Amino acid sequence: MQVSRKRKGPRLNLREAAGRLSWLPGHAAVRILVRGVVVCETWPRRGVLWTPGVVVVVIRKPAWIVGALLFALVPGVVFAHGNGEGPSIGRLLFAWELDPLFIVPAGGAVWLYLAAVGRVNKAHPKSPYPRRRTAFFLGGVAVLSLAIVSPPAAYDTTLFSVHMGQHLLITMVAAPLILLGAPITLALRVASRTTRKNVLLPLLHSRFVRFVSFPVFAWLLFAGTMWGSHFSPLFNAALEDAWIHRAEHALYLSVALVFWWQVIGLDPTPWRMNHPVRMLYVFLQMPQNSFLALAIYSADDVIYKHYATVQRDWGPSPLADQQIAGISMWIGGDLLFLAALAVVIAGWVKAEELEAKRQDKAQARRKAEAAGPVS
Structure with a gap:
């Protein structure tokens, strides 16, 4: 099943983005758009986690859903108390x-x-x-x-x-x-x-x-x-x-x-x-x-x-x-x-x-x- 959502904005090279994030565990397929088009391919019984306007991650292995959750929160990271x-x-x-x-x-x-x-x-x-x-x-x-x-x-x-x-x-x-x-x-x-x-x-x-x-x-x-x-x-x-x-x-x-x-x-x-x-x-x-x-x-x-x-x-x-x-x-x-x-x-x-x-x-x-x- 293909799901697409179009908005105006700069489009990233999906193949290049996926390559940069190839270190993600579980062979996650990555489709990224920053304030632009969001396109992702879904598989049956697979998890999809995303932060609006930042990242969409499609997880092939549900056991790695925790890692995806942590990655989705990266934009809000704080290092000081x-x-x-x-x-x-x-x-x-x-x-x-x-x-x-x-x-x-x-x-x-x-x-x-x-x-x-x-x-x-x-x-x-x-x-x-x-x-x-x-x-x-x-x-x-x-x-x-x-x-x-x-x-x-x-x-x-x-x-x-x-x-x-x-x-x-x-x-x-x-x-x-x-x-x-x-x-x-x-x-x-x-x-x-x-x-x-x-x-x-x-x-x-x-x-x-x-x-x-x-x-x-x-x-x-x-x-x-x-x-x-x-x-x-x-x-x-x-x-x-x-x-x-x-x-x-x-x-x-x-x-x-x-x-x-x-x-x-x-x-x-x-x-x-x-x-x-x-x-x-x-x-x-x-x-x-x-x-x-x-x-x-x-x-x-x-x-x-x-x-x-x-x-x-x-x-x-x-x-x-x-x-x-x-x-x-x-x-x-x-x-x-x-x-x-x-x-x-x-x-x-x-x-x-x-x-x-x-x-x-x-x-x-x-x-x-x-x-x-x-x-």
């Missing part, structure tokens, strides 16, 4: 910070996950990997991208309230969604028997993993990281240095994954908590989150020197912005913990229903065996 410039519609839509130190690992994780799902589905067509798990995992990576490289995230070193929202997305939304994708279970299913026996299972049951994933330690690690990072030189240092900032994000995500691993319960873990314990585990995080948020909100002075020295003539004052951040952490964090509690309760109810059905079937089977064959 906290320059004090006020937000605008253009910046909020197109000022994506395409940090390769985030893009490459995140894109690689998505590619590996989708490739593993494809292998599992091909090897076991009658029991494919659940689509909802794939959707959860991709949603988690999308939220992580929104928190770290989206246009609003560019203001995380300008406004503390934005920075707080960023951390809530990483620790309270992205991490649980990624774990709802059950990546460990997927890795165990796709791995060879030798890899599973000699690498994955020994790692899963190693002393280090058992220690880190112990529920009491995981709970204290999460709470301690929140308090330690907000009331130590680390936070202000992260605002001043991009590498420390990246390390802070990696720390938050890692700690959150360890914490929520015990709650989600889809992947195998050295420690298995029943649903009442999971509820207590999550519920007890709410008081410490509230106290931390109130400590930030009620501070008489700006806690982090960086925010006090940012030159800007828009938005709330540094102290008012800090108070907004504290309220966001208090209300937003507690609401997300309550949502997690609701999910745990729903899972508990479902587990009880399944157990009741299992016991009913077992009892019926025992009665049938006791009655003996019918003559």
Whole structure:
């Protein structure tokens, strides 16, 4: 099928443009026009991604759709944080910070996950990997991208309230969604028997993993990281240095994954908590989150020197912005913990229903065996 759309404007040499972009993975066919005619050839079940007036990319391999998404955002790339410039519609839509130190690992994780799902589905067509798990995992990576490289995230070193929202997305939304994708279970299913026996299972049951994933330690690690990072030189240092900032994000995500691993319960873990314990585990995080948020909100002075020295003539004052951040952490964090509690309760109810059905079937089977064959 041929699709064409004509407008007045300069036409590029399509063959030359495609040659310049031949490095795109998946043998992507490229048709480009800048503010001119847009012509693209489509294939069945192929993805087409485009930025208006900039680029049209036709992907022959859907697995590379992530790469095309990133390429389509190139016109709005931003390389600096906290320059004090006020937000605008253009910046909020197109000022994506395409940090390769985030893009490459995140894109690689998505590619590996989708490739593993494809292998599992091909090897076991009658029991494919659940689509909802794939959707959860991709949603988690999308939220992580929104928190770290989206246009609003560019203001995380300008406004503390934005920075707080960023951390809530990483620790309270992205991490649980990624774990709802059950990546460990997927890795165990796709791995060879030798890899599973000699690498994955020994790692899963190693002393280090058992220690880190112990529920009491995981709970204290999460709470301690929140308090330690907000009331130590680390936070202000992260605002001043991009590498420390990246390390802070990696720390938050890692700690959150360890914490929520015990709650989600889809992947195998050295420690298995029943649903009442999971509820207590999550519920007890709410008081410490509230106290931390109130400590930030009620501070008489700006806690982090960086925010006090940012030159800007828009938005709330540094102290008012800090108070907004504290309220966001208090209300937003507690609401997300309550949502997690609701999910745990729903899972508990479902587990009880399944157990009741299992016991009913077992009892019926025992009665049938006791009655003996019918003559």
